[in-house]
Amino acid sequence: MQEKIKFGSWEAICLLVAMMGTKVILNYPRVAAELAGTAGWIQTLYIVLLATVAFFFIAKLYSRFEGKDLIDISQYLGGSILRIIIGVFVIAFLLFITVSLLRLFGEQMKTLAYVASPISYILVFFLAGMIVVGYFGLEPLVRFMAILVPVSIGAFLIYLVLLAPFYRAGNLFPAFGNGLDKIFIAGIPRISEVSELLFLFLIPPFIGSQKNFKSVGYISLGMTAFFLTSLTMAYICVVPYPAALESSLPAYDIGRIINYGRFFQRIEPLFIITWATMAFMYLSAAFYFTIYTFQKTFKLEHRQPLVLAFAVLTMTICLLPRSLMENIDLLVNNFRFYSGLMTFGVTILLLLAANMKKRRAEPRKC
Amino acid sequence: MVNYIKNLKSLIFFEEPEKIEEFILKESNDEGKAEIKEAQKDSDRTPELKKRDRSIIKKPMSAASGNDSGEEQGENKEKDSNNKHQPSAVKPRENISTSVEENLRYMKDIFTVPDNGDIVIREFEITFKGKPVKAFIILIDGMTDRTVINSNILHPLMILSDKDFKTGEDDIGEFVKSRLLPHNQMKVTEKYQEVIDEINFGGCGLFVDGSKVAFAADVKGWLARGIERPNTELVLRGPQEGFNEILRANTALVRKILKDEDLIVENAKVGKRSKTPCSILYIKDIANESLVEEVKRRVNSIKLDYIIDSGHLEQLLEDDPYMLAPQIIATERPDRVAAALTDGKIAIIMHGSPFALVLPTTNNDLIHAAEDSYIRFPYANLLRCVRILGVFMSLLLPGLYVAITNYHQEMIPTDLLLAIVSAREKVPFPTVVEILIMEVAFELIREAGIRIPGPIGPTLGIIGALILGQAAVAANIVSPILIIIVAVTGIGSFAIPNFSLAYAFRILRFAYILLGASAGFLGITTGLFLQGVWLTAAKSFGVPFMAPFAPKTSGGFSDEFLRPPFWKQETRPDYVNPRDTRKQPKISRVWTQNNSEGDANE
Incomplete structure (x- = not known):
């Protein structure tokens, strides 16, 4: 049932960076500014630091389960019942992020360049990418991501450099923004911003050793911290605090002001290519893992028959929110507060229990 | 007078036409017997066996797994040799008589x-x-x-x-x-x-x-073409010899370059009736053993009556027949074959074809030209960058033009936008129709250019120039800027060194025009993503098509995308898993060392 494929650390890092860092092109900088004011970038660093600490413990607990993912561990701990319970939770998590991000990317594209097109028409393009990846599988996706992520990073860095003349360091003050409590206390539940780290707990069968698992986790968290922090900082530097709360597409909006002479201006449509590429990577990986987890949870032999069924399901659920604002409300004010519980809470509890069982079982063996 | 009456009668009255025996191509007595026999054989097989057969046809197995069926193949081979084609009237005999x-x-x-x-x-x-x-x-x-x-x-x-x-x-x-x-x-x-x-x-x-x-x-003694310059892969620097249609002449051309006793030229025959001789070439202590076995397995397992050209063989050997990009390189340059062999690849030369097949192939090989390694590395790198630009222009330029003019006009500088608008003012078609008209016209001219007899070739140039240039603009069918787009696209496609890849891009270009017209940059990005996933999933004889970038292998960028100086090309491509990975020592220019004389003497 399980695919006998392996991929290297670099591919895994690219996958996780794409999953955790893509929100930077959505509304993340504005949300950070809303919560912590001019200290949004500090809060971002703090969130990733919290996630890194949590990952440190998870990696320790994972040492006894090399090459096992959450589904395998739950099978070991509680048999088929626990495997199905955890599997359903993971599927729900993945399906939610797939659906809500699909809608968000679609709405974003509509706002950027396709105002006259119906949302369902735009969604079909993303869905095509997801379906194709669903059929081709994980191996080509992660390999292709290993090419696309560096290219996207290059485009991102060029974008930051092009914005340089518009940075106003004074916009970063007051340094602690809305206050230390808003940064550090209210920031705790925002650990959910990197809840896509859950993908790392689904790929151990593909990446093999525990050493790889750890290095992939730390490096991808570090790279995500860089992207989220640098763009949040750039956004706050370019757009003064009160105005920073207004933008629905911060990264795109500040891209519009890039202007070098009479010829080199209004290049933001070029970013549509980068934006769409990142969206394709995120959505297709999330969609693939939804199907993969479903297949693994219910021990199905083939993945392919699920692809179209899940595509229809995703598209249907995606169109349920009546507006973009309803979708954002669900994602930002609900999911991003509680999804950390799944990624970190459930994982740590599961690993603790599995470790205890293993510790009890091992002496008996001796 | 009688004739007049007769003619008049024939006009009025029906007369049964004279019975003339017409030629009808009748089915021969033997026709269909083979199929019936096969069908009978097939009906005897269990559903499991039938399923396994289907999977063997569709998916090339690995050499290792192929070994399992090797014995089976051997048996089949024996059966085949016993069941050689014979005219139905002659009873086949095996052993020679003493009479x-x-x-x-x-x-x-x-x-x-x-x-x-x-x-x-x-x-x-x-x-x-x-x-x-x-x-x-x-x-x-x-x-x-x-x-x-x-x-x-x-x-x-x-x-x-x-x-x-x-x-x-x-x-x-x-x-x-x-x-x-x-x-x-x-x-x-x-x-x-x-x-x-x-x-x-x-x-x-x-x-x-x-x-x-x-x-x-x-005592072969048929007339054949001599060794001439290759027609499709011309170079300024490097050997000017090309393959011809004679198998042994071609293998000798490769041997002449390599001068290595470890170069193996294995014989094989393809075609039940034609028994066309082929040679599988590899260097025994460099090429990966399992790769050699896989190539032999595929070549020996081909079953058909006749094979005319290596183009047929290519289509029978490739992994994914539905992929647009070629998965095997066809070259008429012996030096290119020799260079590939030294890298651990395998070549197949077929009697009757001036094109040798080189495999496995990756995306990089398709944009490399034979000349790249003969000229100094900065020039080679410039040429490679120009070719990559050509690839992108050939593939995307018309689609991008349609996308920008239809969806993303804001990124066109104002002066240019005004120029485009004023040029398009009198054109009655939308941009996508306009560009499709020109692309189709260009494709027609290109195809006609190949098929047209030599002496009237220049006429086509005149017609093409008139249609594509002056007349189309003067008639307000297309705008002048579009002529530039189509022309630059055409030039880009000519810069692609592999003609099979150029064909693939010609097809894909139309897809990108339609995607650009339907959703601008989003459509084009969708196309690129789907194409990228498809190419990344593809394999050529077990080697990922996008290697050495996806998966990333050591030295991928420096050795494959760009070219380092010749003396720094120390290792063979990692993705073909050669038996001997090193091509030259770390210091191949020993004279640069102080004690070079001593080393040289040693």
Whole structure:
């Protein structure tokens, strides 16, 4: 049932960076500014630091389960019942992020360049990418991501450099923004911003050793911290605090002001290519893992028959929110507060229990 | 007067037409029998076996897994060799008879003599132990060298056999072989089929009365094209020789370059009826063993009647027939084949085709030209960058133009936007129709350019220039800027060194135009993503098509995308898993070292 494929650390890092860092092109900088004011970038660093600490413990607990993912561990701990319970939770998590991000990317594209097109028409393009990846599988996706992520990073860095003349360091003050409590206390539940780290707990069968698992986790968290922090900082530097709360597409909006002479201006449509590429990577990986987890949870032999069924399901659920604002409300004010519980809470509890069982079982063996 | 009345009558009254026997191509008695037999065989097989068969046809197995079925293949091969094609009227026979009369009768039946006009049979007598013995030779006129037959076969057999040989040989076959035939390539066989195969391929069969063996002399002598400059891969620097249609001439061209006894030229035959000879070339201590086995397995397992060109073979060997990009390189340059062999790749040369196949192939190989390694590395890198630009222009430029003019006008600088708008003012079509008209016209001219007879070639240029240029603009069918877009796209596609890849991009270009027209940059990004995933999933003989970038292998960018100086190309491509990874030592220019003299002496 399980695919006998392996991929290297670099591919895994690219996958996780794409999953955790893509929100930077959505509304993340504005949300950070809303919560912590001019200290949004500090809060971002703090969130990733919290996630890194949590990952440190998870990696320790994972040492006894090399090459096992959450589904395998739950099978070991509680048999088929626990495997199905955890599997359903993971599927729900993945399906939610797939659906809500699909809608968000679609709405974003509509706002950027396709105002006259119906949302369902735009969604079909993303869905095509997801379906194709669903059929081709994980191996080509992660390999292709290993090419696309560096290219996207290059485009991102060029974008930051092009914005340089518009940075106003004074916009970063007051340094602690809305206050230390808003940064550090209210920031705790925002650990959910990197809840896509859950993908790392689904790929151990593909990446093999525990050493790889750890290095992939730390490096991808570090790279995500860089992207989220640098763009949040750039956004706050370019757009003064009160105005920073207004933008629905911060990264795109500040891209519009890039202007070098009479010829080199209004290049933001070029970013549509980068934006769409990142969206394709995120959505297709999330969609693939939804199907993969479903297949693994219910021990199905083939993945392919699920692809179209899940595509229809995703598209249907995606169109349920009546507006973009309803979708954002669900994602930002609900999911991003509680999804950390799944990624970190459930994982740590599961690993603790599995470790205890293993510790009890091992002496008996001796 | 009578005729007039007759004609008038025929106009008014119906007259039954005269019965003329028309030619109808009737089904032959044997037609369909083979299929029925196959179907019967098929119906005997269990559903599991049928399923397994289907999977074997669709998915190329690995060499390792192929070994399991190797025995099976061997059995099939044996069965096949027993069941060689024979005319339905002639009862197939296996072993050669000792009676020359019987042999002659059988050979006449097999080659349908005297209906077959180019079959030559020459009967004569040789002297063995003072007695005349009947013999005959059989050959195909036009495929053999008459002088060689006369001087090396007929002359010794008919004249020299009369001499008094001091020999105690009782076997006439042994006597003929060791005393009478001075020809250097002589096959002795007991099987009819082997002699028949040799005769079909320009050999001369010799049958002697009383001998249980026959002889097949290699006396090929057909007319062939000489070694000329390659037509499709011209270079400014480097060898100017190209393959021709003769297998041995082609393998010799490669041997001449490599001069290595480890170069293996394995023979294979493809085609149940044509038995077209092929050679599989590899360097035994460099090429990966399992890759060699896989290539041999695929070549030997091909089942069809005739094969004409290596283009057929390419289509039969490739992993994914539905992928647009070629997965095997076809080259007519011996130096390119030699270079690929030194990297651990494998080449297949087929008799009758001036194109050798090089495999496995990755995306990079398709944009490399033979010249790249002969010129200095900065020039080669410039050319590679230009080619990559050509690839992008050929693939995306029209689609991007449609996307920008339809969806993303804001990114066009104002002056340019005004110029485009004013140029398009009188054009009645939307941009996408306009560009499709021009692209189709361009494709027509390109295709006609290849098919048009030489002397009227320039006419096409004039028509093309008029249609694509002045007239289309003057008639307000297209805008002048679009002419530039189509022209630049065409130039971009000419910069692609592999013509198969250029074909693929010509098809994909239309897809990108439609995607650009339907959703601007989003549509084009969708196309690129889907194409990227498809290419990344593809494999050529087990090697990922996008290697060395996806998956990333060591030295991928520096050795494959760009080219380092020749003395720094120390290792072979990692993705072909060669047996010997190092091409040259870390310091190949030993003279740059202080103690170079001493090293050199050592």
